[in-house]
Amino acid sequence: MSSPPVPEPVLEVSGLSVEYVLDRGSVRAVDDVSFTVGRGEFLGIVGESGCGKSTLLFAVAQLLAPPARVDGGSVRFKGTSLVGLTDKQLAATRWRDLSVVMQSAMNALNPVMSIGAQFKDVMQAHGVKRGDEIVARSAEVLRMVGIDPAHLRSYPHQLSGGMRQRAMIAMAMLFTPELVIMDEPTSALDVVAQRSLMVQIKELQETYGFAVIFVTHDMSLISHFSDRLMVMYAGQVSELGATKTIFDKPRHPYTQGLLEAFPSIHGPRVPLKGIPGNPPNLALIPNGCRFHPRCPQVMDRCREEAPGLIDVHGTLARCLLYDAGAARNSAAQPTGGRTDA
Amino acid sequence: MATTTVTVQAGHSTAGQAGRRVWRAVRRNRKAATGGVLLLLFCLIALFPGVIAKDSPTAEIYPKNLGPSAAHLFGTTGLGQDMFAQAVWGTRQVLIIAIGAGLLATAIAAVVGVTAAYLGGTWDGVLNLLTDVLLVIPLFPLLIVISAYVQNSGTGVLIAVLAFTGWSYTARQLRSQALSLRNRDFLEAARVRGERPLYIIAVEILPTMISLLLAAFLTNALYAILFASSLQFVGLGDPNATSWGTMLYWAENNEALQAGYYLQAIIPGACIALLGTAFALLNYAFDEVGNPALRPVRKIRSKRVQSASS
Amino acid sequence: MRFVLRRAGFFLLTLWAAVTLNFFLPRMMPGNPAIAMMAKFHGRLTGQALVALETIFGVNTHESLLVQYVHYLGDIFTGNFGTSLFFFPSPVSQVVRSAIFWTLGLVGVATILAFLLGTGVGIVAAWRRGGLLDSIAPPVLVITSAIPYFWVGMIFIMVFGLKLHWLPWSGGADITLTPGWNGAYIGNVLQHAILPGMALLITTIGTWVLTMRNNMVTTLAEDYVRMARAKGLPSRRIMLDYAARNAILPNLTGFAMSLGFVVGGAILIEYVFNYPGVGYMLLQAVQNEDYPLMQALFLLITVAVLVAILLADIATAIFDPRTRTAR
Numbered sequence: 001m002s003s004p005p006v007p008e009p010v011l012e013v014s015g016l017s018v019e020y021v022l023d024r025g026s027v028r029a030v031d032d033v034s035f036t037v038g039r040g041e042f043l044g045i046v047g048e049s050g051c052g053k054s055t056l057l058f059a060v061a062q063l064l065a066p067p068a069r070v071d072g073g074s075v076r077f078k079g080t081s082l083v084g085l086t087d088k089q090l091a092a093t094r095w096r097d098l099s100v101v102m103q104s105a106m107n108a109l110n111p112v113m114s115i116g117a118q119f120k121d122v123m124q125a126h127g128v129k130r131g132d133e134i135v136a137r138s139a140e141v142l143r144m145v146g147i148d149p150a151h152l153r154s155y156p157h158q159l160s161g162g163m164r165q166r167a168m169i170a171m172a173m174l175f176t177p178e179l180v181i182m183d184e185p186t187s188a189l190d191v192v193a194q195r196s197l198m199v200q201i202k203e204l205q206e207t208y209g210f211a212v213i214f215v216t217h218d219m220s221l222i223s224h225f226s227d228r229l230m231v232m233y234a235g236q237v238s239e240l241g242a243t244k245t246i247f248d249k250p251r252h253p254y255t256q257g258l259l260e261a262f263p264s265i266h267g268p269r270v271p272l273k274g275i276p277g278n279p280p281n282l283a284l285i286p287n288g289c290r291f292h293p294r295c296p297q298v299m300d301r302c303r304e305e306a307p308g309l310i311d312v313h314g315t316l317a318r319c320l321l322y323d324a325g326a327a328r329n330s331a332a333q334p335t336g337g338r339t340d341a
Numbered sequence: 342m343a344t345t346t347v348t349v350q351a352g353h354s355t356a357g358q359a360g361r362r363v364w365r366a367v368r369r370n371r372k373a374a375t376g377g378v379l380l381l382l383f384c385l386i387a388l389f390p391g392v393i394a395k396d397s398p399t400a401e402i403y404p405k406n407l408g409p410s411a412a413h414l415f416g417t418t419g420l421g422q423d424m425f426a427q428a429v430w431g432t433r434q435v436l437i438i439a440i441g442a443g444l445l446a447t448a449i450a451a452v453v454g455v456t457a458a459y460l461g462g463t464w465d466g467v468l469n470l471l472t473d474v475l476l477v478i479p480l481f482p483l484l485i486v487i488s489a490y491v492q493n494s495g496t497g498v499l500i501a502v503l504a505f506t507g508w509s510y511t512a513r514q515l516r517s518q519a520l521s522l523r524n525r526d527f528l529e530a531a532r533v534r535g536e537r538p539l540y541i542i543a544v545e546i547l548p549t550m551i552s553l554l555l556a557a558f559l560t561n562a563l564y565a566i567l568f569a570s571s572l573q574f575v576g577l578g579d580p581n582a583t584s585w586g587t588m589l590y591w592a593e594n595n596e597a598l599q600a601g602y603y604l605q606a607i608i609p610g611a612c613i614a615l616l617g618t619a620f621a622l623l624n625y626a627f628d629e630v631g632n633p634a635l636r637p638v639r640k641i642r643s644k645r646v647q648s649a650s651s
Numbered sequence: 652m653r654f655v656l657r658r659a660g661f662f663l664l665t666l667w668a669a670v671t672l673n674f675f676l677p678r679m680m681p682g683n684p685a686i687a688m689m690a691k692f693h694g695r696l697t698g699q700a701l702v703a704l705e706t707i708f709g710v711n712t713h714e715s716l717l718v719q720y721v722h723y724l725g726d727i728f729t730g731n732f733g734t735s736l737f738f739f740p741s742p743v744s745q746v747v748r749s750a751i752f753w754t755l756g757l758v759g760v761a762t763i764l765a766f767l768l769g770t771g772v773g774i775v776a777a778w779r780r781g782g783l784l785d786s787i788a789p790p791v792l793v794i795t796s797a798i799p800y801f802w803v804g805m806i807f808i809m810v811f812g813l814k815l816h817w818l819p820w821s822g823g824a825d826i827t828l829t830p831g832w833n834g835a836y837i838g839n840v841l842q843h844a845i846l847p848g849m850a851l852l853i854t855t856i857g858t859w860v861l862t863m864r865n866n867m868v869t870t871l872a873e874d875y876v877r878m879a880r881a882k883g884l885p886s887r888r889i890m891l892d893y894a895a896r897n898a899i900l901p902n903l904t905g906f907a908m909s910l911g912f913v914v915g916g917a918i919l920i921e922y923v924f925n926y927p928g929v930g931y932m933l934l935q936a937v938q939n940e941d942y943p944l945m946q947a948l949f950l951l952i953t954v955a956v957l958v959a960i961l962l963a964d965i966a967t968a969i970f971d972p973r974t975r976t977a978r
Contacts, residue, residue, distance in 0.1 A: 058877075063880055065871075065872070066780070087880060087883075090883065091883035091884075094881060094882060095882045095883050096883075099881070099882075102877075102878060103874075107873065107875065108874040108875050109875055109878070110875045110879070110893050111972075112897060112900075112970065112971060112972060113892065121882075121892070122884065125882065125883055125888070155972045157973050
């Protein structure tokens with residue numbers, strides 16, 4: 001893998017595949033995904049609904065539930081392989097080194113336990129026995145995210161949406177883990193709250209030095225915060241590279257389409273272009289490149305040949321346009337792109 | 342909410358599409374298959390009793406209290422009737438009650454539940470109150486009290502009484518589902534088109550609720566069977582009718598158990614249990630169809646899906 | 652607080668409905684049982700009994716229906732349920748008293764046991780999805796829920812009472828023994844309670860197991876359970892604190908609704924086993940055409956159900972913090 005040199009990786013995902021076993025056969029929600037996350041790195045994962053990004057996250061954290069299962073590949077966290085371990089075996093690592101923040105705190109927090117109780121049980125599960133320690137640390141993490149520790153007594157439904165999300169992040173910080181996985185934590189919030197939450201997360205990250213994997217469908221939001229970006233389409237990685245590079249020079253036509261769909265406040269007014277069509281039904285994947293039915297730069301060979309990830313000046317792109325054997329086409333040059341970040 | 346990667350179907354299904362989907366799901370379910378076959382069997386017996394049992398169920402001409410034999414497959418009762426014939430001919434009565442009361446109760450429940458959901462506001466409140474009150478009043482004592490006054494007045498009245506007291510449970514379920522449908526786009530479209538509420542309810546909402554309506558029917562039918570036979574057993578039905586419940590009534594009356602004629606109690610009870618099981622299995626299968634999370638979890642054996650080939 | 656008030660209001664309304672039903676049913680039924688009754692009893696009863704009967708059916712009074720109704724309501728609220736026709740001249744309230752204890756003992760204990768046991772089994776079955784318990788429980792319980800209650804009782808009588816002679820199967824206790832708080836009598840009572848109790852337990856436990864299991868399965872798919880796994884919490888903790896505590900909440904309200912059926916089952920079991928409880932008395936009253944007693948028993952059963960529902964509501968309020976602050 002020849003992306004730009006990254007610090008020694010905290011997470012190495014290699015060839016990970018996840019399938020859902022259904023009555024009428026299996027569906028591959030995640031297909032052969034590989035990436036690494038370095039220490040203290042902020043990796044953003046973007047894609048449309050249904051592209052497999054949430055499934056990927058759960059697969060990495062070993063939180064899949066039937067009928068989903070890991071079908072192949074490996075996940076190495078700090079050198080240890082996680083796939084196949086039981087919940088019991090994973091318990092020691094969980095939360096201490098790897099924590100998770102979910103999309104909707106209203107759904108992710110136990111509605112019948114107070115916030116404090118939910119902090120307490122994970123600390124007790126990891127060997128913190130003394131009551132005063134527990135309370136002190138709970139109060140500390142709440143303060144980290146700007147919540148009054150008095151709320152330890154509150155129940156989730158008593159907090160506002162933004163506070164709940166921040167409480168979840170505080171909970172994730174209890175042991176200052178090395179990696180925090182976040183599944184669209186801002187999607188349920190309004191724009192202002194989103195921004196403030198992102199800023200908070202970034203501050204925490206810079207203070208405590210943990211790595212973040214951040215899944216979202218909001219490309220413009222993530223662009224300001226992530227070091228590297230991974231674009232997913234139909235269960236596969238379609239582009240992976242440094243955020244700035246991808247925004248300046250998106251390689252894959254899908255990424256180009258995504259960027260063109262967001263208006264720029266600074267730049268000139270251009271008509272918005274969406275990406276026509278819909279993502280494919282994963283039970284009926286098209287032959288060849290999965291994006292070809294919607295691609296504005298589709299070539300004949302795209303219909304037959306499924307591209308692998310190709311290194312294009314440091315960015316990986318799954319597109320035959322960059323394949324050495326590509327025909328000389330007037331559409332061979334990538335179009336679009338961003339001049340501002 | 343766990344996310345899956347299958348695309349969401351937009352819009353609503355016509356009655357035909359909904360029906361076909363339900364049919365497909367039900368066919369594949371083992372519980373549904375067993376239940377369905379049992380039910381079919383009973384229906385056949387009810388339709389052609391004379392073919393299966395040659396004797397008359399009411400003729401008290403045989404020696405009393407015989408055990409099972411070639412001449413009398415299930416033996417005879419304390420009054421000298423052939424039990425096999427009784428069981429077979431009794432199927433008809435039981436099924437009529439089950440299906441009749443089931444349909445009527447479901448109809449009432451649908452009207453009340455969906456109307457309450459659709460009209461909302463005070464109407465919803467009033468209908469809800471009515472449903473809840475009836476729900477809380479214990480059904481069997483109420484049936485006993487009503488039957489005490491109504492003594493022996495035939496199957497029709499029994500069906501009516503069962504239906505008018507028992508609709509409240511399913512009305513609640515139907516109202517819940519109707520509520521969740523109320524704000525969907527296709528209903529808005531109908532409203533904007535200027536359709537009358539009655540039309541919307543009948544033509545747009547109800548067909549979408551087919552699977553729940555069927556489940557409600559099965560629930561109501563099951564309870565009709567159990568309550569009806571219970572009433573007959575304690576002597577509050579028509580003791581001269583040919584039905585499984587009355588068979589049990591006579592067995593108890595003739596002290597069959599104490600005398601050791603166990604079959605007289607076992608046979609009708611087993612019939613009720615079997616028919617009830619048929620309905621219950623189908624009902625459970627519908628539960629599973631509606632809520633896929635409840636389906637049996639199998640050991641995963643992966644099968645590749647064929648990618649679309651050229 | 653408002654929640655409790657609303658519920659109390661609802662219960663009063665239901666009670667009122669039950670009382671009103673009691674009042675109007677005999678007057679509404681086809682064939683006017685009132686007239687038939689009067690004719691039948693006219694020759695046999697005189698004086699007070701006749702008056703009692705007339706009060707119930709509102710015959711031969713010169714008051715309008717509305718006035719009769721108001722009188723009736725007044726009577727009920729002062730606890731005057733009339734005189735029993737069969738046990739004449741004992742007042743109904745006295746006749747009923749003896750039966751209450753028997754039923755509370757048998758049905759009360761059996762129901763609580765069934766609820767606790769059933770819920771426990773349901774939790775474990777759902778937790779070990781695809782395991783042995785989970786695979787056999789649903790189909791077995793579906794079948795048992797379709798079996799008529801009284802039939803189970805009869806089978807028990809046949810097997811354990813008549814064939815094996817292990818346990819007594821009729822009555823609440825040996826009639827030859829004198830009732831009293833002594834070991835012999837209590838032991839005898841317990842002996843007599845085993846078969847009907849077991850029958851009741853077996854027939855009602857099915858619903859609890861099934862609904863708890865289904866609720867658990869839905870709850871286990873929730874995000875906060877996944878979160879609990881992500882936190883590395885021990886299995887037991889997740890099952891109880893995260894899944895079961897949430898799954899049981901709808902079960903508690905469901906408990907209320909199923910009570911109606913438990914009552915029905917209890918009546919039949921008492922009948923089959925000649926157990927001298929409220930249900931048995933109700934059926935006897937019907938057979939004896941003792942209408943005042945019958946109506947009073949109906950009200951009593953309704954009240955019992957309402958009380959149980961109220962308790963379930965209180966329990967829900969205790970266990971679910973969301974209900975405390977909302978509304």
